[in-house]
Amino acid sequence: MPRILFLILTITGVTISLSYGQQSRGEGDDGRYERSDEEDNRSGSGRYGPLPSRSEFPTWDVDPIFKDDVFTFVRIQYDSYGSFGWWSRWDNDYPDGDWNFSYRLQEMTSLAVSPESKLIRLSDPELPDYPFVYMAGVGKMVLNRQEQVAFRNYLLNGGFVMMDDFWSKDSWDHVRTEMQAVLPDIEPVELTIDHPIFHNVYDLKELPQVVDLRTWREGYLFEHRHGFSGDDQAPHFWAYFDDKGRMMALLCHNNDLGDGWEREGEEREYFLRFSEKMSYPMGINILMYALTH
Numbered sequence: 001m002p003r004i005l006f007l008i009l010t011i012t013g014v015t016i017s018l019s020y021g022q023q024s025r026g027e028g029d030d031g032r033y034e035r036s037d038e039e040d041n042r043s044g045s046g047r048y049g050p051l052p053s054r055s056e057f058p059t060w061d062v063d064p065i066f067k068d069d070v071f072t073f074v075r076i077q078y079d080s081y082g083s084f085g086w087w088s089r090w091d092n093d094y095p096d097g098d099w100n101f102s103y104r105l106q107e108m109t110s111l112a113v114s115p116e117s118k119l120i121r122l123s124d125p126e127l128p129d130y131p132f133v134y135m136a137g138v139g140k141m142v143l144n145r146q147e148q149v150a151f152r153n154y155l156l157n158g159g160f161v162m163m164d165d166f167w168s169k170d171s172w173d174h175v176r177t178e179m180q181a182v183l184p185d186i187e188p189v190e191l192t193i194d195h196p197i198f199h200n201v202y203d204l205k206e207l208p209q210v211v212d213l214r215t216w217r218e219g220y221l222f223e224h225r226h227g228f229s230g231d232d233q234a235p236h237f238w239a240y241f242d243d244k245g246r247m248m249a250l251l252c253h254n255n256d257l258g259d260g261w262e263r264e265g266e267e268r269e270y271f272l273r274f275s276e277k278m279s280y281p282m283g284i285n286i287l288m289y290a291l292t293h
Contacts, residue, residue, distance in 0.1 A: 018104065018264075018276050057099045059115045066112035071291075073102045073117040074130045076161075078147070080140045092137035092165050094119075097262035104261075104280050105287070109201075122147040127154050132290050135163045136258050139171030139226060143178055151182045155240070155248040160290035162283075163251040164258050168227030172236075172253050179240070179249070188238040188251065197237075197250070197289045202281035209235035210274045212259040213266060223256060246293060250286055257282055 062070055075098055077090045098117035106113035120126055123146050127133070133154075135141070143151065155161065166175060176188065191197065198204045215223050222233040233254065240249040260279025264271050 018108075018271075018280070051095060054099065054116070057096070058103045060103075060106060062114060063112060070112045070114040071105070071132075072114040072130060073098050073105075074133045075117065075119050076133050076135045077119055077121050078135065078138075078141045078143060080137075081142050082140050089137045090135070090141070093256075093258035093262035094136070097136075097258040098134075100264055101258075101261040101280075101283055105284065108280070108284065109288075122151045122154070128157065128159065131158065132160050132162070132287055134258075135161060136165045138163050138175050138178075139166035139168070140174065141178060143181065148181050155183065156242060159248070161249045162286050162290075163249065165252075165256045166226065167223045167229075167254050167256075169230035169232065170227045175251065175253075179251075183240055183248075186240050186242075188240055191237040191239050191250075195237075197247075197285055198282075199285075200292075201285050201288050204278075204281060204285070207235045207237065208257070208278035208282045209254065210256050210260045210278050212256050213263040213270050216270055216274070217267075222254070229254075247289070250290075252282075 075090070075094060080089060095117060099115075102113055102115060102117055105111055106115075118130070122143065127150060151161075163175065166172070179188070193204070193207055198207070209221070211221055211223055215221075215225075222229055235255050236251075236253040238251040238253060239247050240251075241247055257279045260270075260275040261283065264275040264279075
């Protein structure tokens with residue numbers, strides 16, 4: 001059973017007022033991060049180039065009282081199929097997004113948050129120790145039987161997953177099929193803007209939709225590289241509930257909330273439009289809802 005213990009304290013504010021650019025790794029002369037061609041075209045076999053150093057990102061001390069009970073941001077590693085580029089992978093926006101979100105979480109709330117994130121697979125015996133896990137780029141994920149069973153047990157016994165960064169009808173159809181193997185007796189429910197998850201900390205007036213920085217620079221508000229939109233470019237938030245009405249999973253379709261975390265220090269206009277107004281408010285809302293319901 002996932003532990004919450006002392007994690008939930010109080011929220012320090014209901015508006016975001018973030019300083020821009022907590023990290024600006026790899027900036028060009030114009031202050032924008034210039035991602036290399038290799039990074040933008042990394043193959044399905046792994047990420048090109050070295051991972052960033054944790055020392056390049058903000059860190060903080062954890063009160064010894066909470067050293068065994070801090071919230072730790074956990075990302076799930078999984079297998080994928082097919083030939084594809086830098087999208088639709090477990091490591092989308094990793095590890096930059098994980099570290100930036102953890103930093104903002106400890107800055108904007110009074111949660112005791114670990115400065116170190118964690119990467120595990122669904123079959124890891126540690127999975128039940130964490131009440132909240134994150135999965136990105138799930139449009140081509142493939143879960144084996146062991147992972148399906150472990151995932152089902154985790155969700156039905158108090159765990160919560162946020163799935164992010166998958167676009168197009170084909171990706172949604174694939175993710176739904178994978179989830180049917182995990183939760184065969186449960187159908188997803190699409191949430192509307194009146195659901196409390198959009199208002200519990202930050203009061204959002206419309207469903208947020210975030211695109212990656214590259215797509216935005218090209219002048220688009222839908223990530224077409226993931227596939228044909230099927231004439232549906234709207235954001236969708238699909239929830240899975242257990243038989244007691246507890247939300248176990250939230251699937252953020254036609255969205256890339258994690259890119260607003262990863263790229264927050266790379267271009268000011270992107271930060272102001274997406275990171276500050278959508279990615280961080282929605283991420284914090286989802287997390288707080290998961291930990292308190």
